[in-house]
Amino acid sequence: MTDSTTLLDHTQEARFGDYIALLKPRVMSLVVFTALTGLLVAPVSLHPLEGFAAILFIAIGGGASGALNMWWDSDIDRIMRRTQSRPIPSGRVDRDEALAVGLALSGISVVMLGLAANWVAAGLLAFTIFFYAVVYTMWLKRSTPQNIVIGGAAGAFPPMIGWAAATGGISVESVLMFALIFMWTPPHFWALALFMNDDYTNAKVPMLTVTHGRKATRLHILVYTILLAPLALGIAATSIGGPLYLAVSLVLNAVFLAGALRLWRRDEGLAGADKYAAEKKFFRFSLIYLFMHFVALLAEAALRTAGMGGW
Amino acid sequence: MVMALKAEHDLHKRRFGRNLGLGIVLAGFVALVFGLTVVKVSNGDSMEAFDHTARPGLTEGTGQ
Numbered sequence: 033m034t035d036s037t038t039l040l041d042h043t044q045e046a047r048f049g050d051y052i053a054l055l056k057p058r059v060m061s062l063v064v065f066t067a068l069t070g071l072l073v074a075p076v077s078l079h080p081l082e083g084f085a086a087i088l089f090i091a092i093g094g095g096a097s098g099a100l101n102m103w104w105d106s107d108i109d110r111i112m113r114r115t116q117s118r119p120i121p122s123g124r125v126d127r128d129e130a131l132a133v134g135l136a137l138s139g140i141s142v143v144m145l146g147l148a149a150n151w152v153a154a155g156l157l158a159f160t161i162f163f164y165a166v167v168y169t170m171w172l173k174r175s176t177p178q179n180i181v182i183g184g185a186a187g188a189f190p191p192m193i194g195w196a197a198a199t200g201g202i203s204v205e206s207v208l209m210f211a212l213i214f215m216w217t218p219p220h221f222w223a224l225a226l227f228m229n230d231d232y233t234n235a236k237v238p239m240l241t242v243t244h245g246r247k248a249t250r251l252h253i254l255v256y257t258i259l260l261a262p263l264a265l266g267i268a269a270t271s272i273g274g275p276l277y278l279a280v281s282l283v284l285n286a287v288f289l290a291g292a293l294r295l296w297r298r299d300e301g302l303a304g305a306d307k308y309a310a311e312k313k314f315f316r317f318s319l320i321y322l323f324m325h326f327v328a329l330l331a332e333a334a335l336r337t338a339g340m341g342g343w
Numbered sequence: 344m345v346m347a348l349k350a351e352h353d354l355h356k357r358r359f360g361r362n363l364g365l366g367i368v369l370a371g372f373v374a375l376v377f378g379l380t381v382v383k384v385s386n387g388d389s390m391e392a393f394d395h396t397a398r399p400g401l402t403e404g405t406g407q
Contacts (some may be wrong), residue, residue, distance in 0.1 A: 044372065045354060045358070046357075046361070047357050047359050047360055047361065048360050048361045048364030048365070051361075079382045079386065081375075081378050081379060081382050082382060082383075085375055085379055088375075102385075133392075147379070149378055
């Protein structure tokens, strides 16, 4: 083998950024934001460096589970348009490398969170990684149309871990923050599935739109949005809520419910005619819905610090 | 052939970038662990744990 052929074999060699991409930075940013909220609204405050380390290792744990997800799902990521440019399907990173990165970072993040904060938070992080990588990715994603519902639990844990990092325990506040994300996930992803259905069909992922059709999916979105509202509003009555949170949550839930009702009333003819405009709008609003709920919680915490928040 | 190997190839740039990235991450990790240690020692957190012998100092105040 000559030098030139050796070099040619490595033209696809990964850059540092490709390993960062394995950690799903966009998902990580949501993990950082919700975990930070859970940590900041908690009644116990950590030293800033301990708080920073806790959030960093929660984010790395979330990223590690993302790498394990990409390792396992590289076959279907090659098929779906949305995921074809990921590091493994595009040939920049080997599957084995992704597995190694995922396992190593999982171990490091859990141990370091335990040392920086406490072992309750570390245990919750370990469970989250296991839940996302094994229960969701390896088991439910390809076997049941309820994949999004149960898998959503993995994305709902970060604020609970942030809260546990500060307080060392679990309470009604952290459980409600978990419930808010858990119940929000299905309508969010099903709205996406309504206008990205072809991808899931081609990859043989049993999304609700594929197995039960779009009409049933629209009904499911409405039901979950109705169930979500009391949970979101319920946070207002806890020690982390207050009048400001209640007002913000009332407006957000009213708009979200109106959107879900609109989607339920539409049929495929109508949706096809305007290229799924309402579905795309509902999906975009779902991001604002979750973001603003957590911003309102942060605002309540800031007001409490200034002696004005709460009831 | 030796000359060809010395020439800067895109491969070398990628590897340098990767090594630099990893180096920065490791240096950051060492700094963070050092910082955490300073914070924990300053806060007076327990720096001892059970080590297979009775340590009355660790259980003091717990009613044992």
